[in-house]
Amino acid sequence: MAIKTKLSIFIFLFFLINIAICREETDPELKTCKHQCHQQRQYDEHDKRICMKECDEYHEMKQEREKHKEDKDDEKEVENPYVFEYKDFDTILDTEDGRISVLNMFDQKSKLLRNVENYGLAVLEAKANAFVSPHHFDSEVIFFNMKGRGIIGLVEQDNTERFNLEAGDIIRVPAGTPIYLVNRDENEKLFIAALHMPSSPGSAPLNFEAFFGPAGRNPESVLTAFSSKVLQAAFKTSKGKLESVLEEQKKERIFKIRKEDVHGMAPKKSIWPFGGQFNGPFNIFSNKPSFSNQFGSLFEIGPSESKSGLEGLNVMLSFANITKGSMSTIYYNTNANKIAFVVDGEGYFEMACPHYMSSKHRKSSSAYHKMNARLRPGMVFVVPAGHPFVTIASKNNNLKIVCFEVNAQRNKKLAFAGKKNIVLALDKTAKELAFGLAAEKVDEMFKRDEEFFFSYNVDESKEDRGHADV
Template sequence: MVTSKRFLLVLLFSLLLSFALLCSAADPFGRRSKVDPQGEYREEDEENEEESYNPFLFPRRKDAYGRYEEENGSLWVLLKFYDKHLILKAYNEYRVAFLEANPSTFVLPHHCDADRIFVVTNGKGTLTLLTDKDRESYSLVPGVVVRVPTGTTVYLVNQDDMEKLKIAVLVRPVNNPGKFEEFFPAGQYPQSFYRHFSGDVLEAALNTPSDQLDRLLQGNQSRQGMFRVASQEQIKTLSEGARTPSEKEEGFAFNLFAQKPKYSNQNGKFFEACPREFELLRNLDAGVVGLELNIGSVFVPHYNTKSTFVIVVTDGDGYVEMICPSLSNQSSQGEEEKSRREEEEEKEEEEEKRGGEYAKVRVRLSAGDTFIVPAGHPVTYFASENQHVRFIAFGLYHQNNTRIFIAGKNNVVKQMDSAAKELAFGVPSSLVDEVFNNLPKSYFVSRQSQQRGSEASILDFARLF
């Protein structure tokens, strides 16, 4: 008899699990699935899956262009968010770029018509800023954040003779939203801007004869590119007197990973720098986040009230799972820009009229991938079963952001009135409390250790949904 009851419980649980998978908008591997008007579940074939379009995912260097691709380094820029999908149009004044400098490489001095935030993700080096009054140099290691104000000349060098220096860059242009340019005082390619002034103007402004100016600006024609190999003596000179950023803001820099984590336990760590505490982030209205998840660990579901997060995977392998309003399955490839915009706008209007329908977006992420998490969208991150994962993230419009947890010890459901719980979930409030009030941990949990009671309690949990 006991065996028969257990069999029935297992059978019922299997049916509930099947029903949950049926209602899901995407399977665990990120393939899109649909429920047609007759309610029949069907899965798209693999040929269609290859053409599926995920507006939130920017795979490594796939949705980006190489502004400078050279033997000794590169600067890649993500597509404009609006060019990816209409749903991302609110963030189009920001851009994201990735700078990589090979070992023992110097990056030419330049300024930009944009405010920038540099976050070091790999390697070590020295960055120097030239203001109208002074010169400041900072030692670079993973976690160092440097603000480069618009118009400020900057150059840097990779000190290491083995490892690449990698930097993620958040850009907020000041002239044209979403468009920025670098300006170089010296070089053949990129060209020096001095070469385009009139000769007589330069002779007078620099008090230098034209033949000497020609020798200066023509330089060594064989030395071209934004990235130049530097000798060990030159690297030593460039690194002398550099300040080591700490957890506190000093000048234009601080070290995110030198701070005390905002959330942490044995499963993971979460670091966050906000515009409220760091003045250098206020002008861009941006935050900077670092997330470390150990093998098999989960950062519990939550959402951000105002800030949209641009997640950049720096190391390891993991997943993001996000709940969002249903999006049409489409590909941008092969479509005329105007017709694509018109189609997206029509579908956006249709979806606005049809509230309360959601899709699950689940994506496997590896080093170099970028993923966008809009404000208000419930999201969770978790590491794979055999690798840890590390992210850095830029929070856009981060000034007054609040993070609301919908799971874990500090979840928002606990704050509901008993009557609200009963009306919302359609079950006694005691059952809601049993699920949401007895969670032992906040923020990070292990996927392997979450065995919460008997089969009966699992079935009670299923009744909530």
């Protein structure tokens, strides 16, 4: 018995020594620390053991700090693959009277956004009575007037058509069409969101650098790229006259104009019954909401909508107004990829993602990760098709979101909660097998009268206040 006990102690000590050796081999700092403990001549054996114990404790603290730092880095990485803030926008034009900012190539931020890699989002902000000089893009563009009152001029070969823009107006601008914009309000700013897309399959990548045409040298016109001889021949004019015209414009690309000039550009009512070359704006609020109750409303315009200008684009536009203290249902799009811009209010966003896994969660049994973010005006978030998500308005303000949904044809919104949800739609046998409960018990939880928008009324004491309390 004594021999067995001694053998057990020997084996135990053997393993301890090997563990210590392995730790020292993997961390040179720990090895050096213990070596110095042994070299201290003034230490007796008791002091040396204390010294070595302190080396071990320091080593453990160091490992904990490094692990905590990795966890923090992982959390930072998790927060934003699908979310864009103001710092993620590039300002391509900034003047005293307005600016244009863009989000170009979504997949540059994350490979998870490859579904929308061929699309770009731009935002125009123009002060009262500001004029945006004529320009064109090499991409197809859908403008959505988020706030303010504007005028848009679209130039064809032999004339210009002008349209008033109100909040909620949508207008499609074909690639290469020269346009100008005016803020016709004397007090309020004009805010326009623009979705850029390739003009045709296989066309060149998006280019957000607008081609400014009839301006002079400040701002620079595309004409300045050509030699003087070419311009003289093209316009059949002298070099002196050419330079006097091109150098006359001394203002920026967005600048304030006189009130009489604003009124002079107001659209004229056409007596021609067939209209002009371009489809005029279509207001999203002229349709009845797809869903509406006391907790919110959702307006939608799809590619099948007549006179919307979206025919053939495979794009849907939607505008959600979630009442303060309310939420949307948890739902997903079957086909459409959502690019959402927060127009007004504050709130919160959550989404389930099976594709993104941080190093902290790679060994987790869960296959899904919660992507979340606080929402503020000017922020953008992307929801790929098939990803369930929810948006929640703060207790203080309504949350207003405009969404460009690409690949929208044959798309359906499938909800997990509300009057019509996919759980209630399951047949009884499948429901009982999936939940391991009687179908009646499952229906008891999932059945409710409201559809799509609900009150966000929760017991705050049970919530994760760091995220869900909005």
